[in-house]
Amino acid sequence: KNEVEQSPQNLTAQEGEFITINCSYSVGISALHWLQQHPGGGIVSLFMLSSGKKKHGRLIATINIQEKHSSLHITASHPRDSAVYICAVPNSGGGADGLTFGKGTHLIIQP
């Protein structure tokens, strides 16, 4: 089973700061997800990437397949970015279908 580690667990920053959240996994994968979970609990898929870099607005996700590492960056952070950011990878090793999730990074952006 793939092990997913995220850091930091908690992050508080000031509005406008550049944010970086890291994700490492133990087993090679075909794709990695970054998800956003708001206090109400609903989850939104931000990115799915298998190589290189993707950008959507102020969000940038990168992945290094060889190092089994991905980062999520937020530029010009804003209080509305406050949420839990979760990294997820496909289950592997003959186990169940579906995703394995990291514990999430609780991000708070203060005005």
Add this chain to the structure above:
Amino acid sequence: EADIYQTPRYLVIGTGKKITLECSQTMGHDKMYWYQQDPGMELHLIHYSYGVNSTEKGDLSSESTVSRIRTEHFPLTLESARPSHTSQYLCASGQVTEQFFGPGTRLTVL
């Protein structure tokens, strides 16, 4: 915006009651998933389905059961709710390379 729906969004119920959490999607996806998220913890896969009449157990053992009689519908049932079942239940559909998540059902068992 993903067309995947869950009802109810919130449910508070007493111990011993039978409950069914509904999940439906209008995207025609064959694969559907149920994930459980205990308070303050990460999500874990509890059930999945490859299509009609297909159901499989996930990584995390669960006392719940699921059925898949129609492609668009994947309900989860607890025959006798207990306080240990208090959790958030998230339904998803699609492939592992692209999953769409429902809004979740937050279940509290008293």
